[in-house]
Amino acid sequence: MKNFTTDQVRQQRWLFIGDSITDYQCRDDPQGWGYGYVRMIRQWLAGRRMAPEVLNRGISGDTVRRMAARWQEDVIELKPDLLSVKVGVNDVGYHFNPDRVSDAVGLDEFRASYEQCLSRVKEELPECRIVICEPCGIFPPRAPEISEMLKGYIQVARELAERYAICPAVPLHAAFVDAMAEKPEIDWTVDGVHPSPVGDALIAEHWMRGTGMLGLR
Structure with a gap:
């Protein structure tokens, strides 16, 4: 991985935080990884004998506002060597849910x-x-x-990645759009938002490509 050697990865703590797409029932999982892309990334690493400690701090329904409220406990105090953040779809989606409008988060x-x-x-x-x-x-x-509103939130993620991250923002929305156009017969999501197992595999693949993990031996 960029900025890491294989030996370093084995000794590290990686923390994934976000909403339900990251969460994926992590509190029901004995290992605490959940059953989505976080588990897939961890198992891919384990298969190459370089798995770090993996913590999943996704919470279903979270927005960046709620994530920020738990940042001290769920990120700072856990002192990860690598932090992966995936958030924003609820910030947008709640604008269009009459029961959750008060939870919507504007772009600013x-x-x-x-x-x-x-x-x-x-x-x-x-x-x-x-x-x-x-x-x-x-x-x-x-x-x-x-989808139109989501574009602004994607752009914010890209801008913040340029300033704070070790690689460009992992381009997941485009990955799903392209995958659905190429293979519309595949159920990439279960409801238009939450990935199917195939969709989680797509996220894991693009995460590993974006971070350079696929080239690490």
Whole structure:
């Protein structure tokens, strides 16, 4: 991985944080990794005898606002060597849910809260490497306005990755759009937002490609 050797990876703590796409029932999993892309990444590493300690701190339904509220306990105090963040789809989606509008996060707040979290890591955990994943969601045709709003949040993730991360933002939304166009017969998600097992494999692959993990031996 960029900035890491194989021997270093084995001794590290990697923390993944975000919403339900990261969570994936991690609290029901005896290992605590969940059953989605986080587990796939960890198992891929284990198969090459270089698995770090992996912590999953995803919480279903979280926005960047809620994530920021638990940042001290779930990130700073755990002192990861690598931090992977994937958040934003709920920040957007709640704008279109009459029961959750008060939980929606506008673009300015999204940018400010996200950057505050990342700057704390840089200040308090200067050796920690950061990976930022673009928010992603393949929404039904009846909701094109959600996809349109999501573009701004994706751009924020890209800008923050340029400033804080070890690689460009992992391009997950484009990955799903391209995959669905190429292979529409595959169920990439179960509901337009949450990945199917194949969708989680797609996330894991792009995460490993983006971070340079696929080239690490």
